[in-house]
Every structure is written in structure tokens, then in C-alpha cells.
Amino acid sequence: MEFGTFILAAQRGYHQPPHEVIRNSIEQARASEHAGFDVAWFAEHHFNNYSLVPSPLMMVSALSGLTSTIRLGTAVCVLPLYQPQRLLSEIGFADIVCNGRLELGVGSGYQQFEFERFGVNVDEAPQVFSEYLDIIQKGLKETIFEHRGTYARIPPTAISVRPLQKPTPPIWLAAGSARSMMRAYRDGLNLFVTALHGGLDAIANLRDMLQQSASAEGKDVTAAKISLLRCCYASDDRREIESYLDNARFQRRLSEALHQRRQQSADGYMLQETPRETDLTFEMMEKNLPVGSVNRVIDRLLEEIEVLRPDQIAVQTQLGDFDQKTMIKQIELWGERIIPEVKKALGPERRPVAMKAHG
Numbered sequence: 001m002e003f004g005t006f007i008l009a010a011q012r013g014y015h016q017p018p019h020e021v022i023r024n025s026i027e028q029a030r031a032s033e034h035a036g037f038d039v040a041w042f043a044e045h046h047f048n049n050y051s052l053v054p055s056p057l058m059m060v061s062a063l064s065g066l067t068s069t070i071r072l073g074t075a076v077c078v079l080p081l082y083q084p085q086r087l088l089s090e091i092g093f094a095d096i097v098c099n100g101r102l103e104l105g106v107g108s109g110y111q112q113f114e115f116e117r118f119g120v121n122v123d124e125a126p127q128v129f130s131e132y133l134d135i136i137q138k139g140l141k142e143t144i145f146e147h148r149g150t151y152a153r154i155p156p157t158a159i160s161v162r163p164l165q166k167p168t169p170p171i172w173l174a175a176g177s178a179r180s181m182m183r184a185y186r187d188g189l190n191l192f193v194t195a196l197h198g199g200l201d202a203i204a205n206l207r208d209m210l211q212q213s214a215s216a217e218g219k220d221v222t223a224a225k226i227s228l229l230r231c232c233y234a235s236d237d238r239r240e241i242e243s244y245l246d247n248a249r250f251q252r253r254l255s256e257a258l259h260q261r262r263q264q265s266a267d268g269y270m271l272q273e274t275p276r277e278t279d280l281t282f283e284m285m286e287k288n289l290p291v292g293s294v295n296r297v298i299d300r301l302l303e304e305i306e307v308l309r310p311d312q313i314a315v316q317t318q319l320g321d322f323d324q325k326t327m328i329k330q331i332e333l334w335g336e337r338i339i340p341e342v343k344k345a346l347g348p349e350r351r352p353v354a355m356k357a358h359g
């Protein structure tokens with residue numbers, strides 16, 4: 001079983017200067033390595049305070065000289081917002097400078113707020129993503145490649161800066177639908193999934209969708225590595241727990257508003273948090289999630305792992321304006337207590353073999 005940290009780099013208000021948010025994110029990644037996490041994942045978002053990382057590959061490059069063992073991942077590069085041929089060179093560059101530690105996560109994106117500012121139609125995002133993913137895989141595997149499609153036409157082209165990892169860095173696909181899961185199984189890619197703030201029922205439904213998608217492609221569900229993004233927090237301090245849950249709910253409110261195209265902002269940048277009747281109470285969130293005492297978190301993680309059977313748990317670290325010093329201590333607690341005890345309970349047969357760079 002692998003463990004990752006998912007670093008969103010959120011900003012809840014102007015009391016958090018952007019440079020502080022980014023530096024805190026870098027500190028969380030370094031703390032994750034010291035704590036024994038396998039990978040640090042970085043998001044990509046634009047033009048508002050939901051997340052301040054415009055390029056996860058730049059975060060990978062920034063951390064390449066500040067870390068040495070932890071793998072560094074993009075979660076995710078929003079493919080419709082890129083020129084795929086330029087992205088190919090940036091992927092190669094990032095993998096070289098981090099010495100073959102890149103985990104390449106890609107997705108189609110969902111926030112109209114971002115897409116319209118890039119002049120890209122979000123309603124076409126799934127189709128653009130599918131074609132650009134073809135180009136990325138082709139460009140990573142072929143010395144000279146070309147492409148003629150609906151959204152891009154590329155003459156015979158060589159990418160001079162190529163990844164160290166052969167044939168490609170591990171590719172992860174952010175999958176929230178059967179269509180995207182089937183694509184991952186069809187192409188031999190890994191899967192990045194989430195049950196949001198749902199409980200064991202949501203995780204069971206996710207497992208069913210994965211199994212059905214794999215079967216539809218004639219594959220076993222274990223043919224793809226699966227990473228589950230999860231909000232988790234361990235503490236006996238009620239104030240800490242409620243602060244974490246409050247920030248998790250804040251982040252979810254913004255995400256839903258952006259997804260449903262009903263975001264609001266008084267100044268065109270800082271999004272307003274709007275409570276909804278469908279909001280979960282802290283009590284329900286705590287019931288659903290691995291949140292509570294250390295023993296409660298360990299027991300709940302083991303339950304969720306038994307249902308979903310993922311290869312990796314990606315722990316949602318910084319949310320909103322949660323206190324940085326407390327978050328660093330939380331990452332350290334995972335390294336000292338939670339990760340070792342979960343791995344011990346699972347046994348060595350559940351631990352995947354670490355991937356190595358070649359070249």
C-alpha cells in the first residue's frame with residue numbers, strides 16, 4: 001500500500017498571501033518525504049482562490065532539488081488547456097530534473113471559469129481531452145510522431161527533451177465516470193478516483209464502477225493501479241478536527257459551485273463561499289471520513305481499503321486556511337503512527353513494488 005499527499009494550495013481569504021500559500025505547499029511536500037509518504041501530488045487551477053498552483057509540473061520541478069526520494073505527481077494537468085506538443089517537452093524536462101520521479105496525472109477539467117478565460121469550450125473538454133491524451137501517449141512512445149485529428153494537426157515532430165522513465169512515466173487518469181475509467185483500462189493507465197465526502201456506500205459504488213469498467217474492456221480490475229483521494233485527519237483535539245472539517249466543507253462548496261457554473265465573486269477573484277441545504281454536517285462528515293482519533297482513522301482506512309482495494313491512499317492535506325504548523329504535525333503523525341500501522345495490518349502482500357526510473 002502506497003500513501004501520498006494531495007496538495008491543493010488553497011487560499012480562503014486575503015489574509016493568506018499567495019507567496020505564503022505556495023511556500024507552505026512546498027514545505028508540506030518536503031515534510032511528506034521526511035514522513036515516508038511515497039508521492040506528493042499537486043493540483044492545477046487558474047484565476048481564483050480555489051487553488052493557486054497554475055502548473056503542477058512547475059511544482060514538480062521546484063521540488064526536484066528540495067527532495068530526493070519522494071515521487072512527485074501532477075493531479076492533474078488539465079489537458080484541454082495545453083498545447084500537447086509543448087506539454088510533451090515539459091513532461092520530459094520535469095522527469096529529467098527530478099531524476100525520474102515524475103508521476104503524470106492528467107484530466108479533462110471541469111471549471112468553466114478557467115476554460116472561458118483560456119478561450120476553450122468546457123463543453124468540448126471530454127472530446128479534446130481524449131484526442132490530446134492520444135497525442136501525449138504517442139509523443140512519449142515514438143521518437144518521431146505526427147497527428148491529424150479534430151482539434152490538433154501536428155506534422156512529423158521530434159521531442160528533444162524526453163523523460164528518463166521508459167517507456168513513459170506512470171500515467172494516471174482522473175476518473176469520475178465509467179467512460180474515463182474504461183479509457184484508463186483500455187490504454188493501460190492508472191486511475192485517480194475520489195468518493196468526495198461520501199462514506200462506505202460511496203466507496204462501494206466506486207468499486208462497482210471500476211469493476212464494470214474493467215470488465216467492459218475485457219480487463220481485470222487489478223490491471224490498473226488505483227489511487228483514492230481522501231479527506232483524512234487524526235487528532236484528539238476537537239478544535240483541530242472541526243477546523244479541518246470546516247475547511248474541507250469550504251473547499252467542497254467552491255468546487256461544487258465551479259462545477260455547476262454558479263460561482264460568485266464580489267471582486268472577480270475571491271470566490272464567495274455559499275452554504276447549501278445539501279451541505280453535510282460536521283457530524284456526518286466525521287462519520288463518513290477517516291477523521292477522529294488515530295485509532296479511528298486507522299480502523300476506518302482499513303475498512304475503506306477492504307471495500308475499494310486501492311493501491312494508494314492520497315491524503316488531502318492543506319484545505320482553506322487550516323493552520324500550517326498543525327498540518328505539518330499532522331503529516332508527521334501519519335509517518336510516525338498511521339502509515340506504519342496500516343501497512344502492518346495489511347501485511348507485505350498488499351504493498352506494491354516501487355517503480356524505478358530507467359534510461
